[in-house]
Amino acid sequence: MGAPQYTEAEGNGKPFGHDSQWPSLRYNDIMNTHQRILVTGSAGRIGRAAVAELVARRHTVVGFDIRETPGIPADQSVVGTLTDLAALRRAATGVNAIIHLAATPDDAQFPRGTPPNDGDNFVAELVPNNIVGPYQVMEVARTLGIPRVILASTGQVIDGHLRDDNIPVTPQSPPRPRYLYACTKVFLEALGQVYSQQHGISVLAIRLGWCPRDAGQVAEIWGKELFQDVFLSPGDAGRFFAATVETPKLPPFAVLYATSCFTHKKRYDLSSSKELLGWEPKEKWPDGIA
Numbered sequence: 021m022g023a024p025q026y027t028e029a030e031g032n033g034k035p036f037g038h039d040s041q042w043p044s045l046r047y048n049d050i051m052n053t054h055q056r057i058l059v060t061g062s063a064g065r066i067g068r069a070a071v072a073e074l075v076a077r078r079h080t081v082v083g084f085d086i087r088e089t090p091g092i093p094a095d096q097s098v099v100g101t102l103t104d105l106a107a108l109r110r111a112a113t114g115v116n117a118i119i120h121l122a123a124t125p126d127d128a129q130f131p132r133g134t135p136p137n138d139g140d141n142f143v144a145e146l147v148p149n150n151i152v153g154p155y156q157v158m159e160v161a162r163t164l165g166i167p168r169v170i171l172a173s174t175g176q177v178i179d180g181h182l183r184d185d186n187i188p189v190t191p192q193s194p195p196r197p198r199y200l201y202a203c204t205k206v207f208l209e210a211l212g213q214v215y216s217q218q219h220g221i222s223v224l225a226i227r228l229g230w231c232p233r234d235a236g237q238v239a240e241i242w243g244k245e246l247f248q249d250v251f252l253s254p255g256d257a258g259r260f261f262a263a264t265v266e267t268p269k270l271p272p273f274a275v276l277y278a279t280s281c282f283t284h285k286k287r288y289d290l291s292s293s294k295e296l297l298g299w300e301p302k303e304k305w306p307d308g309i310a
């Protein structure tokens with residue numbers, strides 16, 4: 021079954037609700053044809069997976085990262101930082117959609133230890149990269165008239181539900197963030213909803229499962245059934261992000277989950293991802309970690 025079709029008056033309205041005073045929107049008509057897509061954080065773990073899948077499907081990918089993006093021509097790999105609005109704007113000019121992945125992807129140290137080991141990365145990294153960064157992305161989308169933005173949130177925003185076994189979590193599950201990193205992603209989701217409502221940009225906020233970045237994280241996942249159930253393989257992640265830009269019509273705003281198939285217990289309800297995008301995971305832990 022394909023993804024459902026939406027009109028301007030519709031939306032899944034989850035979890036923040038749909039504004040009945042919705043302005044006249046130029047809803048996206050992105051088709052499953054060649055697109056020009058900006059991927060921020062394109063040199064990272066999930067970014068490389070998304071870029072590889074988009075390139076394989078013959079989309080033109082512009083990468084934006086503080087380091088070179090592998091897998092795309094050098095002139096499409098923009099090296100810059102999210103806080104440089106002009107650089108971001110240049111990279112985004114002419115794209116059909118933005119997949120925003122660039123971020124500091126976790127807390128450095130939390131809960132805090134005892135002094136002197138009680139620091140965190142909030143002011144130095146999380147604020148510029150995860151608070152100011154998404155704001156810049158949404159501003160670029162607004163000022164350039166980019167109709168669709170996909171924002172990388174995290175399952176850490178509903179961590180409290182997972183820990184209490186209050187599962188499966190759904191897009192309506194209220195945030196119960198883990199630490200400060202997860203707080204920045206609650207902000208990101210709210211930011212996306214505001215820009216969607218006020219500026220008619222179609223925004224998806226994706227609560228991503230765990231796609232391990234290194235051998236230490238792989239070892240952690242081996243150690244706990246919960247972590248295996250929320251695993252997200254690079255292959256499933258790539259196909260997910262491709263679906264977000266290939267689905268012709270999307271609601272104004274939605275929160276979705278992306279994980280691979282669970283191995284023990286169903287922790288995340290992926291049905292909205294299937295309904296909206298026609299996407300379902302194909303893999304499960306430990307597929308694709310090599």
Ligand SMILES: NC(=O)c1ccc[n+]([C@@H]2O[C@H](COP(=O)([O-])OP(=O)(O)OC[C@H]3O[C@@H](n4cnc5c(N)ncnc54)[C@H](O)[C@@H]3O)[C@@H](O)[C@H]2O)c1
Nearest residue numbers: 061063064065066086101102121122123172174228230231
């Ligand atoms: N991997 C996971 O398990 C996971 C889970 C949930 C959510 N996420 C989210 O998915 C996204 C991608 O995560 P990842 O695991 O690929 O992380 P990653 O660290 O591998 O990739 C992030 C990329 O963003 C770039 N970056 C960071 N700050 C930047 C800035 N200011 N300007 C430009 N580029 C910048 C980094 O250079 C890096 O290449 C992040 O938003 C993260 O919070 C990841």
